[in-house]
Each structure stands twice: as C-alpha cells, then as structure tokens.
Amino acid sequence: MNNTIYDVMKDRGWKDVSTTGQYETDWDFHWADVFWVHEVFDTIHLLDHQRINHFRNHYELTRKDFLVKNVKRMVRYIEREYGRQEDFRFEFISTSFVLPQEHAMFQEEFKRNPGSLWIMKPGKGIFLINKLNQISQWRKDPKTNSANERIEPEAYIVQKYIDNPYLIGGRKFDLRIYVLVTSYSPLTVYIHRNGFCRFSNSTYSSDAKDLSNLYIHATNVAVQKTAPNYDGERGCKWLLRNLKMFIMTKHGEQECKSLFGKIEAMIIRSLLCVQKVMIQDKHCFELYGYDVLIDNTLNPWLLEVNASP
Known part of the structure; x- marks a missing residue:
C-alpha cells in the first residue's frame, strides 16, 4: 500500500528516522497520527525548529459534537454583541443537537416539525431517522461497569437532514x-x-x-x-x-x-x-x-x- 505523504517526503530527499530510542527527538518534521499527539506530545520538549502536523486539541474542530458546541457558542456571542441580524453568518451547520445531553431540546424541535428528516452521526457511520422512537436507546440511563462506576453514554450528533441537495445527473x-x-x-x-x-x-x-x-x-x-x-x-x-x-x-x-x-x-x-x-x-x-x-x-x-x- 502506497503512502503518498511518505513518498513525497522521500522524493524531497528527507530522511526517515525513528521516534524511539536515541532518535526520539532527533527529527525536524513529524507527521504523526492523532493518537500519538494525545499520548506523547505533552511528555516531550520540542526544539524551536521542530514541527508537528496536529494542534494539541484539534478535536475542538474535528469532533462533531465539539464543532457543534463551538459554533453554537459563537452564534450566541455574535447575537449578544452585534444582534440577531449578524449571527446568520455563522449558521453554516444545519440545526444540530448533541445527544443525550440535548435530547429534550431535540424532542421539542422534532415535534415542531413532525415527519422531518434527521441524520444521526455516531462516532462512525450515519443513518437517517424520521421518528423519535428510532433513537430511544440514547435516552437510557448511564450504565455501570464491573467496578460499579457510571459510564456516561457516548455523545452523538443529530442534525436536520439537508433534503434539498444540489444534484448533478440526479445524484447527490x-x-x-x-x-x-x-x-x-x-x-x-x-x-x-x-x-x-x-x-x-x-x-x-x-x-x-x-x-x-x-x-x-x-x-x-x-x-x-x-x-x-x-x-x-x-x-x-x-x-x-x-x-x-x-x-x-x-x-x-x-x-x-x-x-x-x-x-x-x-x-x-x-x-x-x-x-x-x-x-x-x-x-x-x-x-x-x-x-x-x-x-x-x-x-x-x-x-x-x-x-x-
């Protein structure tokens, strides 16, 4: 399997070095996966010239539930500071709720638009719903593990489905x-x-x-x-x-x-x-x-x- 990023770096004459042992910090540029960033980044000291391809808390933008939270916060700020006529500029995400925390708010919105189409976005994959009972499992109480510790349900995103997509050749x-x-x-x-x-x-x-x-x-x-x-x-x-x-x-x-x-x-x-x-x-x-x-x-x-x- 080809690795395009690796191939490009090699073509530029860059040398591949190990990030363990004596070469742990002997590098200039590190193309890391997000798991490395979460586990290792805060345990090492980087030199001035070293560069890495992720910000520490990149998930503020790249996790669906965090993205929704941050956009909603900005909309509230704009409305408070500049008025309702300006916050529409930040309404570039369809109506969204983080479940299970915002289930009650979602339920109210759903009832105001009965029969509307919504898209569920768990951690991976998607599926569409048009009935409230199709997501009833996210309303259950938190479970407990073998140590009798509460396990909060994983956050999911539910968004109003954009049912008028621009089509080319009849396809989305x-x-x-x-x-x-x-x-x-x-x-x-x-x-x-x-x-x-x-x-x-x-x-x-x-x-x-x-x-x-x-x-x-x-x-x-x-x-x-x-x-x-x-x-x-x-x-x-x-x-x-x-x-x-x-x-x-x-x-x-x-x-x-x-x-x-x-x-x-x-x-x-x-x-x-x-x-x-x-x-x-x-x-x-x-x-x-x-x-x-x-x-x-x-x-x-x-x-x-x-x-x-």
Missing part, C-alpha cells in the same frame, strides 16, 4: 476541500485551489422507503464502492475544477464565484469559532479536510472537518 455529492492552518494566533490559513467531489452511486430520493439506502444518501467512497452497480474504472469523483466548470456553464461565472466565496467565508468562520479555545503552539500546524454540501439554492453547508484527511 459533497466536496472535500483541503485547508492548511499554520497558526491560530494570528489566524493563518491556506485553502487548496483544487479538492474533489464525491458522488453517490444512485439517483437521489428522499422517500421514506429509501431512508436506509446509503448508496443514495452517503457519498464517501468506502460506502459507494460496495454498491452492486459501482463502476471501478469511472469511480464516483470529480475534481473541484470540473464542478466549477459545470456551475459556470449552468449558472454563470458570477454565481460560481459567489458560491466558492461563501465556501471560503464559511471555512474562515468555522476556524474563528475555535480560535480562542485552540491551544496555539508554534510547533504545530494542521491540514484539515472540510466536507461541504451544496443545496439547490447554491448555499454551502459544513458537514464535518477531518483531522487526518
């Missing part, structure tokens, strides 16, 4: 956009000019009978490549420039510029939501993978942010 898609942050203070951001689009393998439908069909509602390749009619040679991706050409051809250059301008603004605002809580460290940078959905009014929505794209 999302965008993967790469964002490099080299500093949170001052905030320094680079957005790669070319990401890609991931398409579902089946024609979009919001019918109740299709709620469990991830070949319709999910766009990640891991799901789509298992579809019976998946074409391995054609795949289910477009480069971002292909999408821009399609949007320009169908809606005009100005609409295309407006859409991608809104996406860039959304990315910046999401980073502002975590700027004050992120631990700034000159040794750290982070490459994020932003997953974005476009609705049929050409409005972008942030789905999630990935720490190791």
Whole structure:
C-alpha cells in the first residue's frame, strides 16, 4: 500500500528516522497520527525548529459534537454583541443537537416539525431517522461497569437532514476541500485551489422507503464502492475544477464565484469559532479536510472537518 505523504517526503530527499530510542527527538518534521499527539506530545520538549502536523486539541474542530458546541457558542456571542441580524453568518451547520445531553431540546424541535428528516452521526457511520422512537436507546440511563462506576453514554450528533441537495445527473455529492492552518494566533490559513467531489452511486430520493439506502444518501467512497452497480474504472469523483466548470456553464461565472466565496467565508468562520479555545503552539500546524454540501439554492453547508484527511 502506497503512502503518498511518505513518498513525497522521500522524493524531497528527507530522511526517515525513528521516534524511539536515541532518535526520539532527533527529527525536524513529524507527521504523526492523532493518537500519538494525545499520548506523547505533552511528555516531550520540542526544539524551536521542530514541527508537528496536529494542534494539541484539534478535536475542538474535528469532533462533531465539539464543532457543534463551538459554533453554537459563537452564534450566541455574535447575537449578544452585534444582534440577531449578524449571527446568520455563522449558521453554516444545519440545526444540530448533541445527544443525550440535548435530547429534550431535540424532542421539542422534532415535534415542531413532525415527519422531518434527521441524520444521526455516531462516532462512525450515519443513518437517517424520521421518528423519535428510532433513537430511544440514547435516552437510557448511564450504565455501570464491573467496578460499579457510571459510564456516561457516548455523545452523538443529530442534525436536520439537508433534503434539498444540489444534484448533478440526479445524484447527490459533497466536496472535500483541503485547508492548511499554520497558526491560530494570528489566524493563518491556506485553502487548496483544487479538492474533489464525491458522488453517490444512485439517483437521489428522499422517500421514506429509501431512508436506509446509503448508496443514495452517503457519498464517501468506502460506502459507494460496495454498491452492486459501482463502476471501478469511472469511480464516483470529480475534481473541484470540473464542478466549477459545470456551475459556470449552468449558472454563470458570477454565481460560481459567489458560491466558492461563501465556501471560503464559511471555512474562515468555522476556524474563528475555535480560535480562542485552540491551544496555539508554534510547533504545530494542521491540514484539515472540510466536507461541504451544496443545496439547490447554491448555499454551502459544513458537514464535518477531518483531522487526518
């Protein structure tokens, strides 16, 4: 299996060294996984020139429940300081609740919109619901382990499903956009000019009978490549420039510029939501993978942010 990052570093003439034993700190650049950061980072002293590819508490942005919490906090701050007419700029995530903590609030919202479609986002995977009893298991009391210690239920996200996605060829898609942050203070951001689009393998439908069909509602390749009619040679991706050409051809250059301008603004605002809580460290940078959905009014929505794209 090829490792693109490793191959690029080797092509640049960089030398691979061990991070254990006598070479534990004898390195300039460490491309680490998030588990290493959580377990080792705070136990070592880095030299001025050393760089690592994660901020200590990157999860403030990359964990779904933390992202929702931080965006909600920013919306409250903007509304308090500048008024309701300004906080809409930070409403780039569909109506969201963290379960089980906000189950009562979610229940009230659900009852105000009976029959509405919601998407559950556990730690891994997704599924759609349109009835409250479909998530009744998250209302149970905390369990106990063998030592009779309380185990709080794991936090889950439930979000209002965006049921009017922009479709191409009748199929749903999302965008993967790469964002490099080299500093949170001052905030320094680079957005790669070319990401890609991931398409579902089946024609979009919001019918109740299709709620469990991830070949319709999910766009990640891991799901789509298992579809019976998946074409391995054609795949289910477009480069971002292909999408821009399609949007320009169908809606005009100005609409295309407006859409991608809104996406860039959304990315910046999401980073502002975590700027004050992120631990700034000159040794750290982070490459994020932003997953974005476009609705049929050409409005972008942030789905999630990935720490190791």
